[in-house]
Amino acid sequence: MFREKVLEKSFLLIALSSISILALIAFFIFQQGIPLMWKVGPNSFLLGDRWFPSKESFGIFPMIVGSFWVTLGSLVVGVPLGVACAIFLCELTPPAIAMVLRPMIQLLAAIPSVIYGFWGLIVLVPIIRDSLGGPGLSILAGSLVLGIMILPTIISIAEDSLRALPRSYKEGALSLGATHWQTIWRVLLPAARSGIASSVILGMGRAIGETMAMIMILGNAAQMPHSILDSARTLTTNIGIEMGYASGDHRQALFATGVVLFFIIMALNSLALFLSRRRRA
Amino acid sequence: MRMRISRHHTQALAKGVIWVAAFSTLVVMFWILYQVLREGLPRLHFEFFLQAPRQMGRAGGISSTIIGTIALTIVAIVIATPLGVGTAIFLREYTRESRVSRVIRFGTDCLAGVPSIIFGLFGFVFFVIFLGLGWSILSGGLTLATMILPTIICTAEEAIKAVPYTYREASFALGGTRWQTIRKMVLPNALPGILTGLLLGVGRSVGETAAVILTAGSSFITPGSLFSPIRTMAVHFYILAREGISMEMAYATGAALILLILAINMAANWLMYRYVHRA
Numbered sequence: 001m002f003r004e005k006v007l008e009k010s011f012l013l014i015a016l017s018s019i020s021i022l023a024l025i026a027f028f029i030f031q032q033g034i035p036l037m038w039k040v041g042p043n044s045f046l047l048g049d050r051w052f053p054s055k056e057s058f059g060i061f062p063m064i065v066g067s068f069w070v071t072l073g074s075l076v077v078g079v080p081l082g083v084a085c086a087i088f089l090c091e092l093t094p095p096a097i098a099m100v101l102r103p104m105i106q107l108l109a110a111i112p113s114v115i116y117g118f119w120g121l122i123v124l125v126p127i128i129r130d131s132l133g134g135p136g137l138s139i140l141a142g143s144l145v146l147g148i149m150i151l152p153t154i155i156s157i158a159e160d161s162l163r164a165l166p167r168s169y170k171e172g173a174l175s176l177g178a179t180h181w182q183t184i185w186r187v188l189l190p191a192a193r194s195g196i197a198s199s200v201i202l203g204m205g206r207a208i209g210e211t212m213a214m215i216m217i218l219g220n221a222a223q224m225p226h227s228i229l230d231s232a233r234t235l236t237t238n239i240g241i242e243m244g245y246a247s248g249d250h251r252q253a254l255f256a257t258g259v260v261l262f263f264i265i266m267a268l269n270s271l272a273l274f275l276s277r278r279r280r281a
Numbered sequence: 282m283r284m285r286i287s288r289h290h291t292q293a294l295a296k297g298v299i300w301v302a303a304f305s306t307l308v309v310m311f312w313i314l315y316q317v318l319r320e321g322l323p324r325l326h327f328e329f330f331l332q333a334p335r336q337m338g339r340a341g342g343i344s345s346t347i348i349g350t351i352a353l354t355i356v357a358i359v360i361a362t363p364l365g366v367g368t369a370i371f372l373r374e375y376t377r378e379s380r381v382s383r384v385i386r387f388g389t390d391c392l393a394g395v396p397s398i399i400f401g402l403f404g405f406v407f408f409v410i411f412l413g414l415g416w417s418i419l420s421g422g423l424t425l426a427t428m429i430l431p432t433i434i435c436t437a438e439e440a441i442k443a444v445p446y447t448y449r450e451a452s453f454a455l456g457g458t459r460w461q462t463i464r465k466m467v468l469p470n471a472l473p474g475i476l477t478g479l480l481l482g483v484g485r486s487v488g489e490t491a492a493v494i495l496t497a498g499s500s501f502i503t504p505g506s507l508f509s510p511i512r513t514m515a516v517h518f519y520i521l522a523r524e525g526i527s528m529e530m531a532y533a534t535g536a537a538l539i540l541l542i543l544a545i546n547m548a549a550n551w552l553m554y555r556y557v558h559r560a
Contacts (some may be wrong), residue, residue, distance in 0.1 A: 003460070004458055004459055004460060007459075008375050008459075010367075011367055011370055011371040011374075011375050012371055012375070012381070014363070014364055014367030014368055014371065015365045015367065015368040015371035015372060015381075015385050017367075017368065017430070018368060018385065018388040018389045018392050018430055018431065018434065019363075019384055019385055019387070019388030019389075019431065020388075020390075021394050021427045022388045022391055022395075024403070024407065025395065025399065025400070025403040025427075027403055028403055028406045028407050028411070029399065029403060029406070032402075032406055049352045079307045080302070081302050081305075083305060084298070084302035084303060085302060085303050085306050087299055087300050088300070088302070089303075092296060092299060092300070092303075093303075101303075103550045104307065104310065105306070105310075105314075106550075107310065107543070107546055108310050110484050110488065110542050110545075110546045111313065111314075111488070111539070111542065112487075112488030112489070112490065112515050112538060112542065113488070113490065113491075113516055114488075114490050114515055114519045114522070114535075115313065115317060115488075115523075115535060115538065115539065116313065117519075118317065118531070118535060119312075119313045119316055119317070119517070119520050120351065122316070123312075123316060123520070140336075141447035148309055148413075151306060151455050179288055179289060179291075179292045180296075181288075181291060182290035182292070182295060184295075185295070200545060203395065205394050205396075206284075206396075208396070209394075209395070209396025209397070209398065209399070210396070211396065211397065211398040211490075211491040212490045212491050212519060215523070216519075216522070216523055223471060225459070236396060236491075237401065240398055240401075240491055241396050243401070243402070243405070243495055244494075248371075254402075255402060255406070255421070256526065258398070258399055258402045261396065261398075261399060262395075262399055265394055265395060265396060265399075267390065268394070269390065269391050270391075270392040271392055272394075273387070276356075278490045
């Protein structure tokens with residue numbers, strides 16, 4: 001009996017590891033980043049548009065704007081495509097074929113982000129440069145690649161939420177004489193909307209957090225982008241590019257960039273959790 | 282009558298659009314794989330795998346980066362497996378839905394959403410500097426372990442959940458204790474599912490770049506101990522391609538990386554398939 005008690009307590013201890021790791025991550029990133037943010041002043045750090053680490057000028061507003069545009073662009077590409085694929089897997093294809101297709105879509109999630117970045121660099125960037133002008137390394141190229149990268153997240157969660165709907169919804173709509181498409185569009189999609197919304201939010205989290213692929217295709221200019229053909233820098237790529245050689249205040253400014261990123265991600269995660277909890281309830 | 286025709290037309294059009302969307306997703310995926318494999322596969326020889334990189338990676342092979350990848354992955358799996366499976370056992374076998382389990386689940390869900398560059402920053406300041414492990418296999422492996430933990434917890438929990446409750450009842454009825462039941466009944470039956478999760482963790486570790494480059498360094502000298510810095514295949518590929526050192530070598534390394542990821546993924550799918558069909 002004593003042995004069982006000890007085991008139970010040790011399993012509890014192990015189980016607290018993930019929450020303690022999360023706390024450790026938050027603690028260490030904040031401890032490195034927050035002092036500099038106060039030194040510079042939260043306002044001029046978040047809203048300053050000049051990033052010149054050598055001149056002690058740390059304003060990350062261009063990166064916030066860059067992250068915003070690239071993420072928005074990836075959603076424009078990824079959401080319609082992802083939801084369409086989810087509908088395809090649930091409604092338009094026999095289960096046997098869906099069973100073959102699903103692992104293929106999961107393979108999209110397994111392809112390393114550096115491979116996506118490389119593909120964007122050698123395929124998309126030249127096409128954009130030649131047909132639309134500009135450097136090619138651009139928000140447009142980044143959005144297209146990110147839009148593909150977030151597909152597995154959107155597809156799998158949207159598909160789960162479509163599948164979780166009671167069969168009677170579909171049967172009811174069809175028996176009232178609605179076409180299959182009317183059933184999908186007017187009944188199934190609205191019924192699954194909170195699940196689809198949480199798939200979009202989680203996809204958004206992935207898009208904001210992506211680093212290596214974006215370093216390779218965004219061009220990384222630390223200035224305010226003015227069009228989707230401009231080069232840009234995101235919060236993540238700012239850290240990824242400069243962390244290799246930064247020291248002192250510069251390094252702390254990168255951690256402060258991480259703090260901002262961490263807050264955005266936590267807000268998105270909580271929103272997605274809230275939505276999926278409501279769905280379950 | 283006109284109404285009827287038009288809604289069937291709408292349906293045909295809408296379904297057509299969805300078919301095109303699904304088809305183009307697959308096309309893009311094969312395009313990405315094909316682009317790298319077409320240029321890379323012809324350059325894969327035995328020597329490429331057996332020689333260390335020379336001249337910054339312009340010549341030679343990728344042997345030391347393969348060793349680096351394997352070493353890092355082993356450390357990550359060895360650390361993350363007991364924590365992940367232990368958590369899953371606790372959540373499924375030792376507790377009902379309670380405040381503790383909700384906190385644990387919240388932590389796991391949040392950890393799963395944290396971007397890899399944040400894990401990299403954390404690993405750098407905690408393992409590399411605070412614990413003084415330096416840029417090393419150990420720092421990189423520990424960082425990856427924290428990163429793959431949510432995946433392992435989730436899949437292990439699903440696998441344990443799928444073991445029929447009657448198995449446990451039978452064991453309790455024979456006088457088995459909780460731990461005996463877990464060890465002799467639950468874990469053996471959940472093993473394929475747990476292994477699938479481990480393979481997914483291996484896949485993530487192999488493909489990860491951002492977190493690894495900040496914690497394990499990028500030295501391509503063959504490592505001597507757990508405290509040596511290393512370069513993984515993914516990092517090697519990234520450096521070759523981004524710094525334009527050698528496109529040929531980048532393609533070859535990328536092809537090797539893709540083959541490895543494909544193999545890992547296929548193994549995971551095969552296990553999942555078998556497991557789903559047996560349960």
